Amino acid sequence: MSRVVLSDSDGRWTLTLTDPDRRNCLDDVTCRELGEAIDTVASAEDARTLVVAGEGKAFCAGADLPALFGDASERAVGELRRHLHSVYDSFLRLRRLDIPTIAAVQGAAVGAGLNLAMACDVRIAGPHASFAATFSRIGLHPGGGCTWFLVDALGRQRAMALLLDGGTLDGEAAVAQGLALELAEDPLARAQEMADRWAGHDPALARDIKAAVGLAAGGDFDATLEFEAWAQASSATGPKIREVVERFRK
Numbered sequence: 001m002s003r004v005v006l007s008d009s010d011g012r013w014t015l016t017l018t019d020p021d022r023r024n025c026l027d028d029v030t031c032r033e034l035g036e037a038i039d040t041v042a043s044a045e046d047a048r049t050l051v052v053a054g055e056g057k058a059f060c061a062g063a064d065l066p067a068l069f070g071d072a073s074e075r076a077v078g079e080l081r082r083h084l085h086s087v088y089d090s091f092l093r094l095r096r097l098d099i100p101t102i103a104a105v106q107g108a109a110v111g112a113g114l115n116l117a118m119a120c121d122v123r124i125a126g127p128h129a130s131f132a133a134t135f136s137r138i139g140l141h142p143g144g145g146c147t148w149f150l151v152d153a154l155g156r157q158r159a160m161a162l163l164l165d166g167g168t169l170d171g172e173a174a175v176a177q178g179l180a181l182e183l184a185e186d187p188l189a190r191a192q193e194m195a196d197r198w199a200g201h202d203p204a205l206a207r208d209i210k211a212a213v214g215l216a217a218g219g220d221f222d223a224t225l226e227f228e229a230w231a232q233a234s235s236a237t238g239p240k241i242r243e244v245v246e247r248f249r250k
């Protein structure tokens, strides 16, 4: 049975991890399916938004520890690194999607599962959500972009403390610290409502806003200004802005 289900409603895609008994943890099979699903969305011409969700109690329990690390001590570091890279590459492809992506986090997002949520543009936290950067607690150096994601969302000091503590934020703390956007009783419904709204934009506008925010978050102010200038000029020929301009024309 498939561990990842993809559905499309007029370009508003939803990707769901469907292995609740194992808390949607990630082994090679799940990662391959995740990668294929993300590639399908990337090549869908009608794609406007993507919501990522997990079935059951947990959003994603991170690496299937026995499957990924069970024989780690017998493997050469270089070989293990290549394997981990392929695991991470499968879902970090999410970051390369040029459409807005939203994680609906209803339960625990742990380790690589936290990274999966962080690879989305926005996170909506349910009442039982938790965001666990437990790598150091289980003796692993954080991987899969976790340090970048946390510095980006929390700032250097909080990221450092969370990573060294191997700590967990509940939904409320995640929202207060900027790791999640908001709390919702039903995070999937809220994420889909948001996606419906964003899917109403001209796709080029949404894509360019995402690209500009990406540049801004990368810290390159001049490149952001240059990009915004180009993208704003290019959007200025669209029908919506013309309609608004006409309304104000004397």
Ligand SMILES: C/C=C/C(=O)SCCNC(=O)CCNC(=O)[C@H](O)C(C)(C)COP(=O)(O)OP(=O)(O)OC[C@H]1O[C@@H](n2cnc3c(N)ncnc32)[C@H](O)[C@@H]1OP(=O)(O)O
Pocket (backbone or CB within 6 Å): 021, 022, 023, 025, 057, 058, 060, 061, 062, 063, 064, 065, 066, 068, 084, 108, 110, 111, 112, 113, 134, 135, 138, 140, 143
């Ligand atoms: C390269 C990447 C590195 C990383 O990602 S490091 C982080 C690795 N992940 C973890 O350390 C999280 C481990 N899991 C948990 O802490 C808990 O689970 C949860 C908080 C996610 C959920 O707790 P609860 O709802 O009480 O479920 P349950 O009884 O612990 O688990 C249900 C079944 O799921 C299996 N399972 C859960 N997480 C993993 C995992 N990460 N790898 C392999 N199996 C996992 C269990 O063993 C068990 O199985 P059975 O029902 O047969 O007893």
